[in-house]
Amino acid sequence: MNSMMITVYILLGAGAVCIGSQAPLAAADLLIPATHRAPGQTPVQRGKKVYEQTCMPCHQVDASGVPGMNPPLRKSPYVGGHSARLIGIVLQGLNDGVEIAGDTYSNPMPAFSTVLKDGEIADVLSYLRSHFGNKAGPISLAQVSRIRQILKNK
Amino acid sequence: MKKSIFYATAVIVMIAGSNLIYPALAGQPGKYPKHPDRAYAGHPPGTSLKLPTGFKVQVVADGLGASRHLTVARQGLIYVKLAKLKKGNGIIVLEDLNGDGKADKETGFGNYTGTGIYTKDGWLYASSNTDIYRYRLNERGEVIDTARAERIVTGLLDRHEHNSKSIVLDNKGFIYVNIGAYSNACQVQDRTKGSPGMNPCPILDSAGGIWQFRADKQDQSYGEGVHYATGLRNVVGLDWSQQLDQLFVMQHGRDQLFQLDPDLFNAKQGAELPAETLYALHKGDNAGWPYVYYDPFQKKKILAPEYGGDGKKTAGENAIDPLVAFPGHMAPDGLLFYTGKMFPEKYRNGAFIAFHGSWNRAPEKQKGYFVVFQPFANGKPAGNWEIFADNFAGTDTITSPAEALHRPCGLAQGPDGALYVSDDVKGTIYKITYDGK
Numbered sequence: 001m002n003s004m005m006i007t008v009y010i011l012l013g014a015g016a017v018c019i020g021s022q023a024p025l026a027a028a029d030l031l032i033p034a035t036h037r038a039p040g041q042t043p044v045q046r047g048k049k050v051y052e053q054t055c056m057p058c059h060q061v062d063a064s065g066v067p068g069m070n071p072p073l074r075k076s077p078y079v080g081g082h083s084a085r086l087i088g089i090v091l092q093g094l095n096d097g098v099e100i101a102g103d104t105y106s107n108p109m110p111a112f113s114t115v116l117k118d119g120e121i122a123d124v125l126s127y128l129r130s131h132f133g134n135k136a137g138p139i140s141l142a143q144v145s146r147i148r149q150i151l152k153n154k
Numbered sequence: 155m156k157k158s159i160f161y162a163t164a165v166i167v168m169i170a171g172s173n174l175i176y177p178a179l180a181g182q183p184g185k186y187p188k189h190p191d192r193a194y195a196g197h198p199p200g201t202s203l204k205l206p207t208g209f210k211v212q213v214v215a216d217g218l219g220a221s222r223h224l225t226v227a228r229q230g231l232i233y234v235k236l237a238k239l240k241k242g243n244g245i246i247v248l249e250d251l252n253g254d255g256k257a258d259k260e261t262g263f264g265n266y267t268g269t270g271i272y273t274k275d276g277w278l279y280a281s282s283n284t285d286i287y288r289y290r291l292n293e294r295g296e297v298i299d300t301a302r303a304e305r306i307v308t309g310l311l312d313r314h315e316h317n318s319k320s321i322v323l324d325n326k327g328f329i330y331v332n333i334g335a336y337s338n339a340c341q342v343q344d345r346t347k348g349s350p351g352m353n354p355c356p357i358l359d360s361a362g363g364i365w366q367f368r369a370d371k372q373d374q375s376y377g378e379g380v381h382y383a384t385g386l387r388n389v390v391g392l393d394w395s396q397q398l399d400q401l402f403v404m405q406h407g408r409d410q411l412f413q414l415d416p417d418l419f420n421a422k423q424g425a426e427l428p429a430e431t432l433y434a435l436h437k438g439d440n441a442g443w444p445y446v447y448y449d450p451f452q453k454k455k456i457l458a459p460e461y462g463g464d465g466k467k468t469a470g471e472n473a474i475d476p477l478v479a480f481p482g483h484m485a486p487d488g489l490l491f492y493t494g495k496m497f498p499e500k501y502r503n504g505a506f507i508a509f510h511g512s513w514n515r516a517p518e519k520q521k522g523y524f525v526v527f528q529p530f531a532n533g534k535p536a537g538n539w540e541i542f543a544d545n546f547a548g549t550d551t552i553t554s555p556a557e558a559l560h561r562p563c564g565l566a567q568g569p570d571g572a573l574y575v576s577d578d579v580k581g582t583i584y585k586i587t588y589d590g591k
Binding site: 060063067072093102103111 | 314315317513
């Protein structure tokens with residue numbers, strides 16, 4: 001396998017990830033250069049690490065959140081829902097007093113656009129979407145970068 | 155290298171200091187004193203509360219939902235303020251018709267959510283997260299016309315974060331309301347690593363303090379109120395000391411020192427710092443937020459890292475000192491000076507504090523989820539605080555707050571001297587009595 005074949009494979013992978021949300025995680029993984037990733041071997045390991053360092057203090061070890069303050073990420077319509085909204089919340093933060101299942105959550109979520117790299121965001125969101133009772137497809141680096149660009153141009 | 159040695163030393167000094175240097179001071183930080191003769195009390199269905207020997211607990215009502223503060227009218231009627239409407243009602247009225255301690259009748263009114271509720275001189279006062287209303291009570295302590303809410307304060311800031319408007323009255327016709335800061339540490343970007351503190355903090359003009367209003371005047375707002383005290387990040391538990399004729403408040407200390415400044419603080423320090431603090435307020439007092447926080451180990455006001463602090467530099471020379479410093483992040487949501495005659499003498503004029511329970515100690519075990527007692531003598535804290543009612547959570551180890559079965563929030567004293575506690579998870583209302591046995 002030469003480097004050109006790898007490039008082609010990556011490009012194909014990128015297409016698959018952009019078009020379909022069910023792209024294999026391995027393809028998304030390949031797209032994230034080492035400089036954009038958190039340490040760890042697999043996307044899940046890397047995503048777990050980002051979760052523990054960055055998200056856990058507020059959203060808690062088991063992603064159950066804090067009643068009335070920080071929304072749960074377990075079986076969450078925000079986590080499992082539209083990827084663009086989810087990526088946007090991580091990049092821009094949220095201070096709208098989220099309501100989930102009739103309960104409101106009042107603490108603001110800070111913007112992580114300067115704190116986390118796109119690959120770290122892809123890893124942690126892919127981890128969340130496949131853990132804590134969430135069942136949704138992974139998020140790719142390309143998706144995060146695209147949303148970042150859209151928000152920048154807004 | 156030098157830096158890491160410095161901080162390692164600082165940590166050792168802090169840990170050593172807490173155990174060795176200040177062993178006799180009230181409210182030892184980081185320590186959770188057990189009551190000397192604590193025993194399981196009662197065991198009515200649904201409670202696992204532990205109380206000192208001689209005390210009993212009853213469940214007055216259950217399933218009210220997010221029960222924040224509560225108040226008991228002179229005639230015994232219990233009013234509970236809800237943060238989430240129950241059947242369209244934000245205030246629940248509980249009545250014990252046969253005197254067995256359990257509510258036989260539950261009614262409701264007020265289609266707004268909130269935290270604050272208080273009775274005084276024939277009026278019931280209740281707050282939403284922006285307004286304060288009052289209702290006339292009749293001879294039996296019942297609201298005469300639940301549809302006639304007189305709005306006395308309106309337009310207080312609600313920007314989601316720290317939006318509870320807890321209330322208390324003095325004996326001169328004034329009502330005091332907390333307006334919490336819609337921020338953790340007044341950073342340009344709230345709770346964002348690397349974001350500096352705004353200087354001066356613009357939040358303080360309309361939040362982060364206590365405001366005083368007339369209890370009998372309609373539709374007052376900031377313009378009609380008195381900015382009574384400032385530099386208080388968020389107060390939920392507050393009470394008027396009848397003995398001292400003075401306002402006392404419990405501040406929720408700032409969060410996330412470790413997450414926001416991992417170069418200056420380790421996870422353990424982030425969990426233990428800063429203290430939750432009890433203040434006795436005079437008009438015009440400043441408690442120092444956001445510029446300083448109170449370190450219970452150094453026993454000093456420390457310059458916040460967002461304002462150039464390094465965990466050691468002191469500041470806030472003009473800010474008041476707390477009377478008692480409690481361990482960090484336990485979230486004091488209820489404060490009550492006990493004036494009843496039912497409990498033993500040592501409780502008279504001392505303070506009960508309901509600690510809702512922490513979330514910002516992860517990955518350390520969470521703390522709080524109990525009601526403590528701070529003894530007072532001659533109007534001053536005297537001796538160490540102790541856990542009074544424990545195990546609201548129903549489990550010894552709480553890793554995340556959602557595991558807690560119950561979380562104590564409001565405190566009230568009944569006309570017979572019983573202590574009432576509200577829980578805002580399931581909405582259980584507890585009545586704690588003493589019979590000396």
